[in-house]
Amino acid sequence: MGRIAGIARHQFPKAPMETIDRARVTLEGGIAGDFRGAMKGKPHKRQVTLMEAGDWEAAMAELGRSIGWEQRRVNLLVDGLDLPQMPGARLRIGADVMLEVRCECDPCSRMEALAQGLKAALMPDWRGGVCAMVIAPGEIAVGDEIRIET
Known part of the structure; x- marks a missing residue:
């Protein structure tokens, strides 16, 4: 079990x-106020994105840089939990929110604009995070528990 370290x-x-x-998480729009979460009439594999805090720290150490995690442009920073690297795996956040992992969150060329070599540093072992779809809506907050549901 881990914790949400950032939204x-x-x-x-x-x-x-x-x-x-804090954030409201909906079936229709993912994280409220985040443009990428809207499904736009079809299933959207990238409603909510998550990344492990340790993976970001490892990438920063590899590059000898200190860049805020939010610059990775993911929605949720997770601490103390190895995110599952398997489509279909489910993540419970707090009492209500359920997400389903859809795919790896591949780092884009914007990462190179932040720091040379960052895209490559985020490539191994799903280090860039996971993309998920909302299965059950609700409210989340920094500090909430996150766990893998079986």
């Missing part, structure tokens, strides 16, 4: 990431 969202493509302490 972030962005309102439109290429907008700066906003870190928040």
